[in-house]
Amino acid sequence: MSKIGVEQSLTNVQDALRAKGYDIVELKQESDAQNVDCCVVTGLDSNVLGEQTTSIKGSVIEANGLTADEVCQQVEQKLRH
Numbered sequence: 001m002s003k004i005g006v007e008q009s010l011t012n013v014q015d016a017l018r019a020k021g022y023d024i025v026e027l028k029q030e031s032d033a034q035n036v037d038c039c040v041v042t043g044l045d046s047n048v049l050g051e052q053t054t055s056i057k058g059s060v061i062e063a064n065g066l067t068a069d070e071v072c073q074q075v076e077q078k079l080r081h
Contacts, residue, residue, distance in 0.1 A: 004025070042064055
């Protein structure tokens with residue numbers, strides 16, 4: 001199953017993704033995002049990982065204004081592409 005990085009404050013999203021069988025990595029520092037297929041962030045802090053040069057191989061989903069179910073749907077869409 002895919003590994004999803006989720007910002008620490010998004011516990012409801014972490015729980016929802018875990019319930020769907022995803023492996024969740026809490027994003028606490030830049031290095032946490034290195035080996036994930038997709039990242040979910042709040043969007044409240046444009047530099048949530050603390051560094052401008054952070055790059056991941058997967059997509060970044062901004063969860064601001066979305067329900068946990070909507071975030072799950074976006075994750076599933078991004079992983080299908």
